[in-house]
Amino acid sequence: MRQVTILGGGLAGLTLGLRLRQKGVPVKLFDAGAYPRHRVCGEYLSGRALRVIDSLGLRPGLRALGAVESSDVIFARGNTLLARKTLPQPALCLSRYQFDQFLVKELTEAGGEIFTGKRISPQPQEGVVLATGRQPSSTKQGWRWFGLKAHAHNVDLGAGLEMHLSPRGYVGLCRIEQNQVNVCGLFRSRTAIPDLSSSWKEWLSGDPHSLLSQRLKDAVWDESSFSSIAALSLTPKKASALSGIRIGDALTMIPPATGNGMSMAIEGADTAAGPLVDWSSHRQDWRLTSKLVAGQLDQTFAKRLRHARWLQHAMLDPLTQSIAWNFARIFPFFPSLLFRLTR
Numbered sequence: 001m002r003q004v005t006i007l008g009g010g011l012a013g014l015t016l017g018l019r020l021r022q023k024g025v026p027v028k029l030f031d032a033g034a035y036p037r038h039r040v041c042g043e044y045l046s047g048r049a050l051r052v053i054d055s056l057g058l059r060p061g062l063r064a065l066g067a068v069e070s071s072d073v074i075f076a077r078g079n080t081l082l083a084r085k086t087l088p089q090p091a092l093c094l095s096r097y098q099f100d101q102f103l104v105k106e107l108t109e110a111g112g113e114i115f116t117g118k119r120i121s122p123q124p125q126e127g128v129v130l131a132t133g134r135q136p137s138s139t140k141q142g143w144r145w146f147g148l149k150a151h152a153h154n155v156d157l158g159a160g161l162e163m164h165l166s167p168r169g170y171v172g173l174c175r176i177e178q179n180q181v182n183v184c185g186l187f188r189s190r191t192a193i194p195d196l197s198s199s200w201k202e203w204l205s206g207d208p209h210s211l212l213s214q215r216l217k218d219a220v221w222d223e224s225s226f227s228s229i230a231a232l233s234l235t236p237k238k239a240s241a242l243s244g245i246r247i248g249d250a251l252t253m254i255p256p257a258t259g260n261g262m263s264m265a266i267e268g269a270d271t272a273a274g275p276l277v278d279w280s281s282h283r284q285d286w287r288l289t290s291k292l293v294a295g296q297l298d299q300t301f302a303k304r305l306r307h308a309r310w311l312q313h314a315m316l317d318p319l320t321q322s323i324a325w326n327f328a329r330i331f332p333f334f335p336s337l338l339f340r341l342t343r
């Protein structure tokens with residue numbers, strides 16, 4: 001069988017490697033960084049990827065690491081509780097520090113070869129899958145987007161996931177392993193992004209008197225878990241308009257407010273695996289393989305990418321926030337509908 005080379009060892013690349021190894025395909029994976037490491041992520045895995053996790057037989061291992069299953073969500077703005085919802089299916093919450101490291105172990109045991117500290121130029125070519133994560137973008141319509149993440153102890157939550165909205169963006173709180181809470185925010189700024197290394201706690205802790213600041217008043221922060229990213233591109237892209245095989249954020253980023261990016265990375269890997277097995281077994285050429293993968297990815301993700309824009313507005317734009325949440329008071333099914341449409 002022909003070897004598949006994967007560039008990028010986040011959730012997309014590692015899941016693809018695992019699925020291909022299950023089918024006997026030789027796999028080499030290169031990652032620019034090292035494991036374990038912290039990443040900016042809400043660490044809230046919900047949606048169709050959970051089926052992929054189960055079909056790969058990963059759930060018992062994730063549970064053993066302390067992954068928390070949570071199905072209730074509350075939304076708050078300032079000191080007002082806007083809504084409380086129950087998810088149709090529990091989400092799985094585990095730090096990326098543990099999750100990625102676990103997948104590395106599984107892939108290595110399955111016979112995949114992993115090379116860390118290797119940044120390879122992401123050129124589309126035969127036998128190579130690009131899973132290199134988000135592509136940085138310059139300012140869009142004057143807005144600069146940035147994300148912050150840190151773990152904290154000593155935080156009491158009113159639900160497995162809490163989403164706190166503010167005029168600057170939003171912060172999600174999610175219970176993860178070892179009684180820690182992931183505190184992750186997405187913000188936008190019209191001016192240059194401030195020095196976050198000294199001000200991240202202030203950004204993540206919200207305005208004084210907000211419900212968010214009450215939740216975090218006694219937080220004991222794990223300083224080593226702090227991570228940040230900037231220059232996010234949230235404009236959806238179509239696989240069929242790009243060259244090569246791309247999965248995860250290397251293909252497109254769904255607005256993080258949906259909490260569906262990890263699911264798309266895992267689902268995309270699973271979708272790409274079938275045609276790649278056929279290429280590896282000499283049953284079809286690379287051109288057809290790339291075309292089949294792109295068509296399936298576009299079909300799978302088109303609807304949720306379209307609707308995610310609305311959810312993003314409802315979470316981040318102060319005016320749309322008010323309209324959307326007043327609407328949600330009159331029509332309580334509205335948040336659940338948006339949630340369903342972005343999965």
Ligand SMILES: Cc1cc2nc3c(=O)[nH]c(=O)nc-3n(C[C@H](O)[C@H](O)[C@H](O)COP(=O)(O)OP(=O)(O)OC[C@H]3O[C@@H](n4cnc5c(N)ncnc54)[C@H](O)[C@@H]3O)c2cc1C
Pocket residue numbers: 007008009010011012013030031032033039040041042043044045046118119120121122131132133134146147148184185186229232247248249250256259260261262263265
């Ligand atoms: C603020 C924020 C909050 C989020 N919250 C959630 C959430 O709660 N739930 C959810 O489902 N999703 C969330 N997401 C989205 C989710 O984190 C991403 O969609 C997901 O991590 C994408 O996985 P990936 O494997 O495509 O990319 P990554 O996890 O970014 O992995 C890409 C890998 O490629 C490597 N790499 C890059 N370039 C090269 C190169 N040239 N050569 C070799 N290696 C390379 C990098 O080192 C990296 O390890 C959030 C995102 C943000 C920004």
